[in-house]
Amino acid sequence: MKVAMIGAGYVGLVSGACFSEFGHEVICVDVDQRKIDMLERGEIPIFEPGLDTLVASNVQAGRLSFTTDLKSAVAESDAVFIAVGTPSRRGEGDADLSYVYQAAKDIAAATDGTKVIVTKSTVPVGTGAQVKRILAEANPSAAFHVVSNPEFLREGAAIEDFMRPNRIVCGVESKYARDMMRELYRPLFLNETPIVFTSLESSEMIKYAANCFLATKITFINEIADLCEKVGADVQSVARGIGLDRRIGNLFLHPGPGFGGSCFPKDIRALAATAEAFDAPLHIVETVNSINENRKKAMAEKIIAAMGGDVTGRTIAILGVTFKPNTDDMRESPSLDIIPALQKAGATIRACDPEGMREAAELLPGIEWLDDPYDAMDGADAVAILTEWNHYRALDKERMKSLLNRPLMIDLRNIYGVEEMEAAGFTYHSVGRMPVNAGA
Known part of the structure; x- marks a missing residue:
């Protein structure tokens, strides 16, 4: 299967390299020419254990490549992943979705026919519906199947997390999209990895709820630690x-x-x-x-x-x-x-x-x-x-x-x-x- 990964940052690069390790043909797209030049020279712009070796082996095998040409990458792909940044807005708590929405517009302009669009970026509930609207308005003649597929990668152990995940979460709205996601993650069936198919909104909520629960556990034990110091535990x-x-x-x-x-x-x-x-x-x-x-x-x-x-x-x-x-x-x-x-x-x-x-x-x-x-x-x-x-x-x-x-x-x-x-x-x-x- 041919995959375009829009965004060659941490999530996009790790996901793209791992999908290519599965045997898919992956092209990572980024607007930063300097980053693409580095990757084409075999230089990794982030530190993640094992990522340099994984990227090098799949580039050599011809399954992984890099470009700034979004249009050609999208045109040649069966599935297009959006893996751009969603930073907090300055002075506010909500996520800045401008990069996600711009990616959706660019993808729509480059699409002819049927395409599965997968949001890998961490996005608030309702973003998938908005992406679907943007795609439809920008290119009403194309058939888009929007999917939410949040990542659960721990920095420092991202490759292990992708290759041996606890679960895969996919928010889908059509059988076509469901079948496409099953095929993308088919290598994980050998490990009997659970795949949770749900709605777009539930998938988006799962990502946030999971991270907030883990953060709550950390905060809880930190407060218990303070009490332990006081009472001698x-x-x-x-x-x-x-x-x-x-x-x-x-x-x-x-x-x-x-x-x-x-x-x-x-x-x-x-x-x-x-x-x-x-x-x-x-x-x-x-x-x-x-x-x-x-x-x-x-x-x-x-x-x-x-x-x-x-x-x-x-x-x-x-x-x-x-x-x-x-x-x-x-x-x-x-x-x-x-x-x-x-x-x-x-x-x-x-x-x-x-x-x-x-x-x-x-x-x-x-x-x-x-x-x-x-x-x-x-x-x-x-x-x-x-x-x-x-x-x-x-x-x-x-x-x-x-x-x-x-x-x-x-x-x-x-x-x-x-x-x-x-x-x-x-x-x-x-x-x-x-x-x-x-x-x-």
Whole structure:
């Protein structure tokens, strides 16, 4: 089957590469000539483990290509996916759908005959109906079958998520579209992957409801972590104890400095805006967003408190600045709130990150960026872990002690054990666990 993927960003590139791995012929379209030139040279504009190899092998096999020519790509394809960005509107919570609607207009102009149009972008309820209207008005002589097919890709594990998903969700309105989607995802039938066929509106709602529920789990365990610190409980034990209940599950019960990234914050705001527009407010969702924003700021205060309440003239080594490991994505990362707050309080920041420093340097001025975590710690008054990269999970404690002015670690991801750090002679602060050697 021939597929056109409109948008060669994170979702479009990963989805296009994976569909080509299934055996389909995929052409990824983007208006950014520089990005297309990079891809044609074999350069990947984003960091996602395994994506470079997947793209290279399918380009070599002739199943994956790149272009800025939307018209020819659409004309040659059986199915056209819209995978463009839907950022939050500046100063508002609702999603900016201008790129989706423009893509629909461009697709309509390039279509002759029958075409399945699949929305892969994350869009609010009602977008599919609007896309259908735009297509019909722009080209009434063509036959369009509109589908909603939301993505559920975790950055850092996107290829695995696409190839071995928990489910595929397809909002369809015709047997033609249903059969087309079955054929596209036919390789997953071997793994007996459930395919949920539903309406356009239900499919769009599933995406938002899923992300908001996961964000709620994170926020819940973060608040439980704060209480654990007050009462002397261990949040990791609590999370394990409740996570073994199959009604709850153990995923997304890891406390930290708050969630970030391209999905959760944006989707929460968009769903809350949709609910408000339909006079059905989602108070839980609104509260999750508020709590998460406040938590990022509170983590800066936690670091300052661990350093005696005053960081004026002090140097802090920051390990990890991306919102999660195995990505270079800085969008809404907690570090974007934590580091400026520390700087405003008078601290000097020395930081490192395996993949995010290039983008972070443009967003976080006044920082000394270092490639090696030990270089960042050399002469620092404390070290704070903001992102749980594997690179930081087995640091040499004796070497850290020799480099730091005092053995003080603030671990906002709980990647070290309390007793372990105490035995190594560190003053160690984590999330939801009682600090050790607090008075040292």
